[in-house]
Amino acid sequence: MFGFEIEVRGLNEQVQKLERFDAIAGRQLLRGMERSLAVMASKILPNVPIGATKGLFNSMGSEITQGSATSIVGRYGSSLREAYPQYVESGRPAMTEPRPMASDLFSWVQRKLGQSGRNAWRTAGIVAWRVYRFGTKGQHFMADGLKAARPMFRRIWQEVGEWIVKDLEVRNGR
Numbered sequence: 001m002f003g004f005e006i007e008v009r010g011l012n013e014q015v016q017k018l019e020r021f022d023a024i025a026g027r028q029l030l031r032g033m034e035r036s037l038a039v040m041a042s043k044i045l046p047n048v049p050i051g052a053t054k055g056l057f058n059s060m061g062s063e064i065t066q067g068s069a070t071s072i073v074g075r076y077g078s079s080l081r082e083a084y085p086q087y088v089e090s091g092r093p094a095m096t097e098p099r100p101m102a103s104d105l106f107s108w109v110q111r112k113l114g115q116s117g118r119n120a121w122r123t124a125g126i127v128a129w130r131v132y133r134f135g136t137k138g139q140h141f142m143a144d145g146l147k148a149a150r151p152m153f154r155r156i157w158q159e160v161g162e163w164i165v166k167d168l169e170v171r172n173g174r
Helices: 011-019 021-047 055-059 084-090 102-113 117-134 141-168
Strands: 060-068 071-078
Touching: 011 021, 011 141, 021 060, 021 071, 021 141, 055 060, 055 084, 084 141, 102 117
Parallel strands: none
Antiparallel strands: 060 071
């Protein structure tokens, strides 16, 4: 028979690499998520309002959940379980329950306004009433930080794709 013969060199090695795709991709996806969360922190943390106790600032952090090798979710935000982070980010509408408590604002009044004793308690009560009556404006530190980080995310995830392709290449029989 007359014809051509085709020999594919490295096919076995490439098939072996493809069989390890989940492990290869999972490793690089995790690396990309870690970089993305670090970028988020660098853009958000400098803009977190620092209150009297630095509670919101100190509660900021990230977590990564990996369901499978190619399923990964990263979260960045406050670990506080109360509504305070949401109110700082988005503002507090007027006449919203629960009402702010003067005790929650006392240390803020002392630090920000330099008051103490009965004056601080009275001012904290007035501030709490005004917050309840008129609401507050949001600081938008999370939304602004995410907006600033978005261009970097595109670059990171483009690099992740390149890392995966590079890891899947067969080089020198490996």
